Amino acid sequence: MKNKIKIERAIHDLTQADLAEKIGVSRQTINAMEKNKYVPSTVLALKISRLFKKPVEEIFFLDQDD
Amino acid sequence: MKNKIKIERAIHDLTQADLAEKIGVSRQTINAMEKNKYVPSTVLALKISRLFKKPVEEIFFLDQDD
DNA sequence: ACTTAATGTAAAGTTTATTTTACTTTTTGT
């Protein structure tokens, strides 16, 4: 899976730490998500897409491995 | 988090086992998801919503605990 | 160039998702 969190963060001018705090996870979790180190839970995907006011599918994408 | 997997399954006339096979998880995982025993990964949410041709947000919902 | 903020990374630990096996209960069809 891939995602556009970094881009959305730039659009909204948020640091990783800002975003982490807003959705209630650690900064490293945001960093690891952006770097595709692991797949976030659906709760996180919903929170992030709600914050960025975009559908989940516009931020998170399945790829070949999935 | 809550979800409408059971309803979507009924609409598409799929058993838990059918759905499990289609998205590549065990039947118990589907059952547990329907029973809100745990939160699925975003990959599963995307696969399920793709299969049911509906946005993730129409199948999975944040609630108070989230 | 210097300082600070932001990002990247990593290891160890905890929690939670998911699997496997297996059994019970409920639903459905005849």
Place this chain on the structure above:
DNA sequence: ACAAAAAGTAAAATAAACTTTACATTAAGT
């Protein structure tokens, strides 16, 4: 009523998410 299919459940095991701490690297501002 009976048989078969589907759903519910549970325990043990494994994999993966997420946290915490801590440090290194990069970017940005003065």
